[in-house]
Amino acid sequence: MSEGGAPALHFTIATVMMNQRHDDWLLADDPQHGNFSIGLANIELKRGSATSITSTSKSTNKSEEATDLEESIFAFSKAPDEQIGHIRRGGSTGAKVRLTTPENGNKGQIIVSAGDKEATFDVAENLRRDLPIENTPFSLRIENYWPDFRIENGKPSSVSDQPNNPAVLVTIRGKGVPITAAETNPHGNTKELTATGGPPAMPAPGEETPNRLTLFIADDGAISYELGSRKNGKSSGRIELNKPLPTGWADWQLVVDKTMSNTQPQMDFMPLKSGQAPTPSTAAADLPDGVRVRVQQNGETLERWAPAGWQIAIPIGQRTDSPGRTSPSPTMFAYGWKTVSLPIGLELLDFEVKRNEGSNSPAGFKSTLRVVTADGETAIGSCWMNNPFSFPGNWWRTWTGLTYKISQASWNPENLNQSTVQILRDPGWLLKWIGSLLVVIGVFMMFYLQPYRKQTEGEPITPSLPKQRTKMTRGEAVAEITR
DSSP states (O other): OOTTOEEEEEEEEEETTTTEEEEEEEETTOTTTSEEEOSSOEEEEEESOOOOOOOOOHHHHHTSOOEEEEEEEEEESSOTTOOEEEEEESSBOOOEEEEOOOOTTSOOEEEEEETTEEEEEETTTSBTOEEEOTTSSEEEEEEEEESBEEEETTEEEESOSSOSBOEEEEEEEEEEOOBOTTSOOTTOSOOOBOTTSOOBOOOOTTOOOSSEEEEEEOTTSOEEEEEEETTTEEEEEEEOTTOOEEOSSTTOEEEEEEEEEEEOOOOOOOOOOTTSOOOHHHHSSOOOOEEEEEEEETTEEEEEEEETTEEEEEEEEEEOSSTTOEEEEEEEEEESOOOOOOSEEEEEEEEEEEEOTTSSSEEEEEEEEEEEETTSOEEEEEEETTBOEEESOOHHHHHHTOSEEEEEEEEOTTOTTOEEEEEEOOTTHHHHHHHHHHHHHHHHHHHHSGGGSOOOOSOOOOOOOOOOOOOOOOOOOOOOOOO
């Protein structure tokens, strides 16, 4: 193997309870082949050794020193289990806040649960007041109340005075032991919301899941790990080949069975013959077409198949400073659609995401674009779902199809400065509609205007009578004689 490779290992992770099994190769510190996700957890491989991390438990967390804590919590009357918290100092207080439904014109009550303690506060009487929570080291302040909660222009507001969607913002302060990630999150599996009136915070790029396993492989081939489990906390240690490692994620167990000290990823494609029956894995897939690439150099021939939409690398020897030696240098080949430049340019000026009330799920997204032509003509327009933007906007261009119709296609939740749009240009649009209209007119005339059509002049054509056939009958005379 040439220099520049990376150590790799092959692992298997399985669960008996759900009857699932996964296996794959991991390359150390490789951005594409260095991690594996099974949904509830992430597995990655790095060079080096694991740091010394002792197992933690809830009893250890409780013995930590108390510190100043401050946390802001949004609570909703119609969704008591979907409160949204934001840690402003120290860590989480572990408190759970519920807002009761307003009755008889009041603003409802707040029920605060901290451990096994519970306290109730009236919203109208205690708005913007600092109140101690009995039998706890914390105090509470009701910052604001919205009877009909909405988020408009990135800030919380109330569209009416009717309690259609009551919400409250509460700040809890005090000195205590922060609740760590290893314990049960009292706020549920929710995202944080900025307490300054901004929109809900999006997950940070590369945000780690609570369940994760980081494998380390040293230069001597020794394998160690750092394990994070929502249930059991953090732990670390060494892994031996073919010995299962309980992960703490239900009954999932991981086994490392192979290691390689110096590897490089390589993907090869094989064509499917016309008479060959596809396997179940390829029968449902939309198999692409491909081309065969042959490279010849210094009497050496290399061949690879390049499927449509893929980019492959073929190592070709290049001379080095040492005489008589060559080092492989990959040459990239790609096969796919030809890129055609558009006669217009697009610039994304703004991208807006509207979210559903009281949640972080998107309700719609809108792109504001600037269109620029080579002649210097510019226009600004917006497009959102089922509402495209046309350029140029002249009515006769729209009716003739000589326009660019820009529609909102998709968006990237991790990057709100990016948007995906679809551009459609159909110059034959008017001709197709004229042809369709002529077909409709012809069908109408054929069925409904037939009695009004003028008969052609000339001698009418009448059908001839059928020839009569003469039927011959033979009669017999019978005479009867009597005496």
